Amino acid sequence: MKTNFLSGLKLTVLCILFLSGTYTLFIWGMAQFAPNQGKGITIESNGVKFYKNIGQSFTEAKYFNSRPSAVDYNAAGSGGSNKGPSNPEYLATVQQRIDTFLILNPGTARKDIPADLVTASGSGLDPNISVAAAKIQVSRIAKIRNITETQLQNLIAVNTEKPVLMVFGPEKINVLQLNIALDNLK
Template sequence: MKNQLIIGLKLTLVTLIFFSGIYTVFIFGIAQISPNQGKGIMVESNGKKFYKNIGQSFTEAKYFNSRPSAVAYNAAGSGGSNKGPSNPEYLAEVQKRIDTILIQNPDIKKSEIPADLVTASGSGLDPNISVTSAKVQIKRIAKVRNLEEKKLEDLIATTTEKPLFGLFGPEKINVLALNIALDKLK
């Protein structure tokens, strides 16, 4: 019994030193070599400053919609909804999002709606959408802004971020960067 207690205390001490010291310094070091020293990527548009790496709410018809947020886009408290796919409350919320997208985009079918337009990410603050999510919104935005669909397709192509090293993750589009570029179109 005494032997197991000593082993437990040693393990506790080692993990305490590792996670409160070594790991913390390691992550801090990585942050210092990242863009903006880990403080986030700031973007300025129309005299306002935004964090490019935190999801923003875009609901106006003239903008590309962002991914839903489980935390109302509040960066102070990141987190998912923690509701499972069989939870009736969660299913009603997703159905409401689907209905809204179908009303906003009458040219698409329910089966064409990508999952990332109706489900929040694990953090609730994902700033990106899939290329497919952007493409299903082209007709609506072209109509509202009186633009050619081809211009919007080209804009999506130029703002698409490729996978890291061409291998890791899917292609994605930062919604804030896309909408800022959209405002600059003539």
């Protein structure tokens, strides 16, 4: 008993020192090499600071819509809804998002709506949408802003982020950057 107790106590003290000291300093040190020293990437527009790597809510029809969030874009409480695809409440929420999208984007077929426009991400803070999700909104935004669809297609092309090393991950578009560029169109 005494042998196990001392071994357990040593292991506990070692874990406390490592996890609350050494590991924390290691992670902090690694963050110093990240953009903005791990404090997030910020974008300033019209005197307002936004975090590029945290999803923002864009619901006005004149903007590209963001991916839905299960946590209302609250970075203090990242998380998904934890409801499976057979949950009736989840299915009702997704159906409501589809119906709203179809009302705002007349002429769009239900089957053409990209999943990332009607389902929340696992974190609820995804700042990106797919290229298809941006392109399906072009017609609506062109009509509201009285600009050509070609201008919007070019804006999407310029703001598309390629996969890492052209292999890892899909092409994506940061909605905040896209909407700021949209506001800056003359």
